[in-house]
Amino acid sequence: MRIVRARQISQVFFFLLFLWFCVVASVGEAWWQLRGWPVNWLLQLDPLVALGTILTTRTLYAGLLWALVTVVLTILFGRFFCSWVCPFGTLHHLVGYLGTRGKTLAEKAARNQYHGAQSVKYVLLIFLLGAAVGELLARLTHPLGLSPGQSRPSWVLLILALLVLLFLSLRKLSAQKLRTAHWMVVGVAVSILLACLLSGNSLVGASLQTGLLDPIPLIHRSVNLVILPLVDGATHKLAISQRFTLGAWLIGAVFLAAVLLNLRAPRFYCRFVCPLGALFGVLSRYALWRVGKNQSECSQCARCEGACEGACEPSANIRISECVLCMKCLDVCHEDLIGYRTTPSESGEVVSPDLSRRGFVISLLSGVAAVPVARLGGALGTHWSPMLIRPPGALTEEDFLKRCIKCGQCMRICPTNIDFRVGTSGCQYNCIACGHVCPTAAIRPITVDEKQGKNAFASAGPIRVGAAFVDRGRCLPWAMDKPCIVCQENCPVSPKAIFTREHFSPVRAGPFMVTSVQGVTVTFQGGDLRPGALATGDYVCHSITQEEQGHWKILENTERVLVLSPDPAQQRLPEPGDNLEIQIRLKQPHVDIGRCIGCGICEHECPVSGQRAIRVTAENESRSKEHTLLLS
Amino acid sequence: MIPSSKAQSATRREFLIRSAKAWASVAAAGGLSLWLYDSQAPRLSQEKARLVTLPDFSIPSKGGQISIVTGEDRVKTVQHALKILGGMEAFIRPGDRVLLKVNAAFATPPILSATANPELVGEVARLCFKVGASSVTVTDNPINDPVSCFTLTGLAQAAHSAGAQVVTPKKSYFKPTTLRGGTLIKNWPLLYTPFEDVDKLIGIAPVKDHHRSGASMTMKNWYGLLGGRRNLFHQDIHNIIKELAMMVSPTLVILDGTWTMMTNGPTGGSLSDLKQTNTMIVSTDQVAADAFGATLLKKTLLDLPYIGKAQAEEVGQSDYESLKPLRDHVG
Numbered sequence: 001m002r003i004v005r006a007r008q009i010s011q012v013f014f015f016l017l018f019l020w021f022c023v024v025a026s027v028g029e030a031w032w033q034l035r036g037w038p039v040n041w042l043l044q045l046d047p048l049v050a051l052g053t054i055l056t057t058r059t060l061y062a063g064l065l066w067a068l069v070t071v072v073l074t075i076l077f078g079r080f081f082c083s084w085v086c087p088f089g090t091l092h093h094l095v096g097y098l099g100t101r102g103k104t105l106a107e108k109a110a111r112n113q114y115h116g117a118q119s120v121k122y123v124l125l126i127f128l129l130g131a132a133v134g135e136l137l138a139r140l141t142h143p144l145g146l147s148p149g150q151s152r153p154s155w156v157l158l159i160l161a162l163l164v165l166l167f168l169s170l171r172k173l174s175a176q177k178l179r180t181a182h183w184m185v186v187g188v189a190v191s192i193l194l195a196c197l198l199s200g201n202s203l204v205g206a207s208l209q210t211g212l213l214d215p216i217p218l219i220h221r222s223v224n225l226v227i228l229p230l231v232d233g234a235t236h237k238l239a240i241s242q243r244f245t246l247g248a249w250l251i252g253a254v255f256l257a258a259v260l261l262n263l264r265a266p267r268f269y270c271r272f273v274c275p276l277g278a279l280f281g282v283l284s285r286y287a288l289w290r291v292g293k294n295q296s297e298c299s300q301c302a303r304c305e306g307a308c309e310g311a312c313e314p315s316a317n318i319r320i321s322e323c324v325l326c327m328k329c330l331d332v333c334h335e336d337l338i339g340y341r342t343t344p345s346e347s348g349e350v351v352s353p354d355l356s357r358r359g360f361v362i363s364l365l366s367g368v369a370a371v372p373v374a375r376l377g378g379a380l381g382t383h384w385s386p387m388l389i390r391p392p393g394a395l396t397e398e399d400f401l402k403r404c405i406k407c408g409q410c411m412r413i414c415p416t417n418i419d420f421r422v423g424t425s426g427c428q429y430n431c432i433a434c435g436h437v438c439p440t441a442a443i444r445p446i447t448v449d450e451k452q453g454k455n456a457f458a459s460a461g462p463i464r465v466g467a468a469f470v471d472r473g474r475c476l477p478w479a480m481d482k483p484c485i486v487c488q489e490n491c492p493v494s495p496k497a498i499f500t501r502e503h504f505s506p507v508r509a510g511p512f513m514v515t516s517v518q519g520v521t522v523t524f525q526g527g528d529l530r531p532g533a534l535a536t537g538d539y540v541c542h543s544i545t546q547e548e549q550g551h552w553k554i555l556e557n558t559e560r561v562l563v564l565s566p567d568p569a570q571q572r573l574p575e576p577g578d579n580l581e582i583q584i585r586l587k588q589p590h591v592d593i594g595r596c597i598g599c600g601i602c603e604h605e606c607p608v609s610g611q612r613a614i615r616v617t618a619e620n621e622s623r624s625k626e627h628t629l630l631l632s
Numbered sequence: 633m634i635p636s637s638k639a640q641s642a643t644r645r646e647f648l649i650r651s652a653k654a655w656a657s658v659a660a661a662g663g664l665s666l667w668l669y670d671s672q673a674p675r676l677s678q679e680k681a682r683l684v685t686l687p688d689f690s691i692p693s694k695g696g697q698i699s700i701v702t703g704e705d706r707v708k709t710v711q712h713a714l715k716i717l718g719g720m721e722a723f724i725r726p727g728d729r730v731l732l733k734v735n736a737a738f739a740t741p742p743i744l745s746a747t748a749n750p751e752l753v754g755e756v757a758r759l760c761f762k763v764g765a766s767s768v769t770v771t772d773n774p775i776n777d778p779v780s781c782f783t784l785t786g787l788a789q790a791a792h793s794a795g796a797q798v799v800t801p802k803k804s805y806f807k808p809t810t811l812r813g814g815t816l817i818k819n820w821p822l823l824y825t826p827f828e829d830v831d832k833l834i835g836i837a838p839v840k841d842h843h844r845s846g847a848s849m850t851m852k853n854w855y856g857l858l859g860g861r862r863n864l865f866h867q868d869i870h871n872i873i874k875e876l877a878m879m880v881s882p883t884l885v886i887l888d889g890t891w892t893m894m895t896n897g898p899t900g901g902s903l904s905d906l907k908q909t910n911t912m913i914v915s916t917d918q919v920a921a922d923a924f925g926a927t928l929l930k931k932t933l934l935d936l937p938y939i940g941k942a943q944a945e946e947v948g949q950s951d952y953e954s955l956k957p958l959r960d961h962v963g
Contacts, residue, residue, distance in 0.1 A: 029783060240778060240802050415739075416777040425776045428739045429901070430784055476867065486863045489843050490775060492738070494901030500843070537870040537937035553934075565934060587843075605775065607863040 003327045003340075007083055011090040018042055018087035022223050026238050027415040027433055040409065040439040042087065046216040047071045047283075048125075048276045049405050053440050055132040056206035056402035061441050071283060078287040079280040082270055082324035083309060088215035088258075089270055089324070093309060095259055096266025108306035111265050114313050118271050118322060122355040123363045125278035128210045130367020132402075135206035137368065203372035205380075205398060211405030213275050221408030222255035228412075241424060243417045245408075270324060271311050281321030281353050291323050291330070292345025293337045304329035304338060314338060317348040384627070386617035389598065391418070392427060392463045393435035393446040396623050403442035410434035410443055418600075426601030426616075427465065429492035466598030467620040467629065468498070468591050474613035477586040481505045483538050485587050487602035487614045497595035498602060498614075500587035504540065504551065511544055511581040512560075514574050520555075520564040522574055527560040534562070534582065544579040546572070551583070593620060593629055684807040684824045688881040689833035690916065691723060696948065696955045698915035700924060703962040706752045706890050709912035713886075714759065716958045717914060723883050726764025728831040732756060732796070733882075735837045735853050736772040736787050738899055739780035745891045746900045747781070748836045750790035752888055756836060757794035768796035771826040772856040799826045806859035813945075814875040816868060821859035835885040835918065839909070839925045841897030845869040846936045847929050848898045849922040850885040850915075851877040873938035877918055877947045887913040887921045889928045919948025920955050 021039040024032055040063060043049055050067035054060055060067075070081055082089045100108050211217040229243040245251070261268035270277050284290075291314060304314045307329060312322035314329040329338045355363075377383060380397055391410055394400050413433045416423040432451055435443040446463065449455045453462035468487075472478040477485065477500075488498040512524035522541075540551035541562060549572060553565035562580075564573065574580055591614075598616045606612040620629040701713040714720050724730060734748035742750050757768045770791040774781035778800040782788040791798050799805070805825035811817035827833075837853035844866050845852060854876035855862065865872035889911035896905040909928045915921040919942045926936055933939050933950060943950045 027783075028779065029789070236802060240800050415780045424778070425739075428776055428780050428784075430739055430741065431780065482867045483844070483869070484863075484866050485844050486866050489866075489898055492740070492899050492901055494896045494899070494905055496896055496899070496901075535871075536868045537941075538868075555937075567934070601776070605863055607861060607866065609861055 002331055004331045007325075007327055010084045011093065014042075014085045015087045015090045018219070019223070022220070022228060022412070023238065025224065025409065025412045025437065027413060027431075034413065034433075034437075039437065041066065042085075043216050043220065043405070043407055043409070043439045045070050045081075045085070046214065046276060047074075048210050048214045048279050049216070049440065051279065052129070052132050052208045052210040052214075052405070053403055055129060055136055056208045057399075058136065061403075061439075063439060074280050074283045075286060076288050077325070078284040078290055078320065079277065079310075079324045081280060082274075082277055083326040086215060086276075088219040089267070091219070091259060092262050092267045092269055093326070095262040096268075096309070099263040100266055105302060105306045109302045112305055112308045112311045114311050114319060114322065115265075115271070116354070118311065119354040119359070120272050121274055121278040122281070122353045123359060124213060124273065125275035125282075126355075126360055126363035127367040127370070128213065128275055130364040131207045131209050131371050132367075133206070133364075134204050134368045134371050135402075138204050203375045204368075205371050205375065206402045207371045207374070208402050208405060210275060211407060213273060214405065215269070215274055215276055217405045217407035218255070218258075221406060221411075222251055224412035225408045226252040226255060239417070241417075245411060251408075265311070267309050267311075267324070270309075271322070277324070278353065284320055284323075285351055287320065289340055289342055290318075290320050290344070290349070291325065291327075291338065291340050292318055292343065292349065293347045294339055294341070294343075295337055296347040298333075298335055298337050298347075301334065303332040303334065307332045315347070317350050318345045319350045319354075321351065321353045384618075386466070386619055386627075389466050389600075389616060389618045390621070390623065391434045391443050392451050392465050392597075393432070393444040394465075394623055395442060395444065400442050403440040405440055405442075407439065409437045409439065413437045423600075423604065426604045427599040429599060429601075461622070462493070462597050464597045464620055464622040466600075466616045466618040467593055467596045468598065468600070468602050468614050468616050469619075470589055470591060471611075471613045471615065474608050474611065475589065476607065476613065477503070477588045478613075481507070481584055481586065483536075483584070483586055484607060485589060486605050486607055487589050488587070490601050490605045492599065492601060493595050493597060495595065497592045497597065498589050499592055500589050503586045503588050504542075504583040505586055507539075507582045507584060509582065511579045514543075514576050514578045514580055516576055517573055520566050520573065522562045522564060522580070524560055524562070524580060529557050529559055531558045533557065538585050539582060540585055541574075541580045541582045543574050544581050546574070546578060549574075551585075554582070589614065596620070681808050683819065684809050684822065686809070686822070686824075686827060686879060686881075689831075689883045690881040691883060694723070694916050696915075696917040696920060697958075698913065698917060698920050698924070698952055698955045699958040699960075701912050701914075701960050701962060702910050703912070704890065704908075704910050705962070706749055706888065706912065707755045708962045709890070709910075710752055710755055710886060710888075710914065711759070712960060712962045713912050713914040716960060719763070720759040721763040724760050724763050724765050724832055726766075728760075728765050729767045729829060730757075730760045730765045730769070730832045730834065731826055731830040732768060732770045732791075733833065733835045733853060733857065734770055734772050734787055735848075735856065736778075736781045736785055737775045737856060739774075739776040739784045740899070740901070741784060742786045743903070744900050745838050745893055745906055746840065746898065747785040748787065748838060749888055749890070750786035752886070753787055753836055754790035754794040754796075756834060756886065757791060757796040760834075761795055765832075768794070769799055769826055769830070770796050771799040771801070771823065773801040773823045773859060774856065801859070809879070811875050811879045814878065816865060816872050817858075817875050817879060820862075823857045823859060832883040833880070835880070835882045837885070837887060838891070838893065839887060839889040839928050840893040840900070841895055841905075841929060843897060845873060845938060846931060847922070847926060849925040850887050850918045851922050851938065851942060853885075854880045870936075870938040870941055874941040874945060874947075877938075877942040878945050880918075882918065883916070885915055885918045885921050887915070887925050889913060889925060892928045894929065915952075915955075917948040917952075917955060919943055919950050920952035923950040924952045924957070 024037045025039045026033045044063040044066035047067040047070050050064040225245040226248050232238045233242050258269045309326035310322045310324040312319040416425040432446050435445040450457045451463050476482040491498045512527050514524050516523045534554045534557040539554040542551045554562050555565050556563035600616040602614045603612045603616050606614050621627050699713040699716050701709045703709040736747050738746045740746045760768045788798050801823050806821035807824040808819045809822040835850050835853050837850050840848040842848040851873050889909045891906045892909040893900045894907045913921050939950050
């Protein structure tokens with residue numbers, strides 16, 4: 001079998017496997033639903049997920065150990081993942097192939113020329129890792145005595161900054177012309193960084209943003225939150241109602257752009273953007289086997305260049321870090337000069353990524369500095385958004401941001417398509433699916449007992465994701481004198497977190513003067529009531545004249561006649577001459593903040609269907625001490 | 633300079649062809665505009681689907697019957713309660729297609745009794761098949777996520793293992809209905825598709841406290857047939873339950889008072905909300921069943937105005953003793 005055929009089989013296998021995992025990530029008991037399928041496997045194989053979380057948390061969470069397999073294989077064999085496993089790569093491969101069909105060899109070779117901008121992906125990788133590594137750097141500099149509370153003489157900062165600048169300039173400065181602007185940038189960046197980082201600035205932190213561009217999380221969220229809902233919207237095999245995602249358009253736009261860019265250059269994303277590919281490029285530095293020519297001279301037919309997926313210049317100085325091991329050059333070389341071998345290419349190799357030391361430093365420092373800059377908005381502090389409701393089991397926001405790779409698995413698995421405003425219900429009281437599917441434990445895998453605060457967790461109490469607030473200006477019993485209490489009924493907590501207080505509210509018509517009373521039938525003067533309008537079981541009347549008599553329930557009415565309920569507890573009935581006030585008996589909802597878990601079921605069920613009359617915000621969420629409203 | 637005649641004729645021909653195309657385009661644009669021209673502003677578009685009506689599933693010759701069997705074991709009590717009414721064969725004939733409207737409102741485990749008990753539903757399905765039912769379907773339009781509800785309550789598994797099928801509601805299953813003589817159910821979406829090609833209907837509900845209406849039993853169970861923004865009806869809860877009872881004429885209702893949810897209804901959520909009352913009620917009269925169920929909740933008919941309202945509409949008899957209940961105990 002030709003090696004490219006083997007590669008194609010591998011690509012098809014992993015692509016179908018990926019789609020299969022997306023399909024089976026549905027809560028249910030059928031064999032094709034989530035019941036032990038390793039739906040996170042591809043995410044776990046992704047070493048960028050592993051590396052990112054190691055940098056932010058200094059631990060390697062459970063299944064992410066799988067990434068070691070990928071790392072070892074890449075160190076030994078090169079970027080095999082890109083052309084043999086990566087489902088996003090496979091998609092690009094296919095679309096790139098379609099885009100170059102019918103083109104001449106020269107045109108293809110031109111599109112596959114190495115481009116200097118391919119180093120952008122290294123810049124992105126270093127930048128994203130820089131954002132992740134800030135806290136670790138701060139921790140490593142801790143022994144220098146520069147953290148808050150420790151003595152930190154300002155001259156230490158100065159000397160340190162100078163030392164770094166000196167180191168950076170030592171070798172290159174004499175050989176190259178001094179590019180003042182360039183060095184100023186470095187100098188300023190270093191100074192800013194040192195000033196804010198090493199002084200123990202509280203804004204310095206770790207933010208895991210690799211998932212924005214990491215192809216494995218990217219394709220997971222694109223397929224799970226955009227493609228599947230679109231396809232399943234027609235078939236309803238996976239979900240019985242249309243699934244929605246806020247911001248799906250942006251995910252879809254990024255995905256579409258990444259795919260369409262293959263028409264400009266095959267594997268555009270892999271070559272120019274992919275930070276995972278960049279990481280593989282670095283890791284393949286010492287690959288034992290690599291693609292290369294077994295003699296430097298060849299006919300320069302450019303067939304290999306026309307076929308090349310990685311734009312790695314196989315006919316000349318092959319760039320090992322760009323080679324995605326598509327093996328096409330081996331296949332198309334008429335002279336059979338190219339092989340996958342242990343010896344370097346006879347026509348020369350470029351083993352290192354095309355990224356200068358300066359480029360590296362600037363990307364890294366920018367990444368480190370980006371986090372405190374972004375956090376100047378205060379979103380992690382006093383300006384936190386109460387609209388941001390994280391799932392039950394989510395870590396504190398700061399720790400959450402150290403782990404969330406934005407793969408969207410939690411949103412995919414959520415049986416109620418939660419978003420509180422567009423889901424099929426609130427957070428289901430007995431459901432803990434999201435934490436168990438999260439590949440990085442940004443949402444902890446909790447038990448139902450822990451979620452509900454039962455048994456071993458009774459003293460800790462239930463996990464609260466927020467709290468419900470009644471909007472008394474919109475609530476039917478509060479604002480419109482209409483009975484409702486749907487929110488209370490649907491509250492899943494026992495005893496309910498929503499309780500009601502009885503309130504008698506006079507109706508607009510009345511009071512009326514009683515003219516005659518026969519048994520339980522009361523006739524009054526004036527009045528133009530709609531017959532039967534008071535027969536809902538919620539109306540009562542009481543005598544303004546005989547205050548002490550309390551309320552009589554109304555069974556029936558006509559324009560000016562009321563039939564009262566024969567209540568044995570009631571001693572007397574109204575008398576002629578009494579002034580009767582008709583009231584509606586309301587139960588007005590109140591939230592018991594000590595019991596509300598913020599599940600949002602009340603909000604979902606509220607009949608005020610636009611802006612709900614009871615709404616959940618993240619106030620009082622139990623993951624954050626700062627957001628609590630409780631004293632104990 | 634005189635242009636050559638050949639060039640001129642070519643130009644003329646080209647011009648004529650070009651002008652023919654131009655005028656054809658003008659005609660097409662004009663024709664299309666006139667064809668689509670509409671001098672009126674559009675009407676407010678509102679769906680006008682064909683109204684559906686639920687058939688009457690009751691067996692008139694049976695009249696009002698009720699059996700009340702005490703005992704802990706739901707399977708035994710329901711078997712016996714049916715047996716003393718003449719057996720399931722008295723209600724289901726061979727070949728009948730049976731629909732079980734269960735209460736699957738919440739995604740809670742069966743032990744909390746917020747939903748119809750799966751053992752009971754499974755047993756009823758088995759009894760239907762035993763007397764020759766050709767199909768048994770279990771359905772509800774729950775409040776929580778439907779799939780989670782049927783899964784967590786154990787109802788899906790119980791139905792499947794008895795050979796019954798479960799229909800979870802999809803949007804297309806709802807058809808508008810209007811209740812003759814009703815004021816609330818007007819052009820309102822009803823979970824209708826499961827009723828197509830069905831011969832018999834059995835309602836199965838637990839006895840539960842209900843904050844708004846006082847109690848949720850067999851009549852309130854029909855709420856789960858409504859679609860749309862049905863929560864609006866909570867403004868007039870007793871009349872909507874009355875209208876539901878008027879709208880649905882079941883073959884049988886089965887009211888499960890083995891465990892009664894005394895407080896915190898209709899969701900419950902804790903075993904402390906439940907009380908063991910060990911009673912199974914099977915009746916052809918939903919009003920009578922609910923009137924008896926009220927006693928398990930220690931409520932009177934004054935607490936539950938919808939029962940009186942349903943009786944006034946001649947849906948059934950709230951004085952269940954007048955139906956001469958068949959009582960027994962299985963231990």
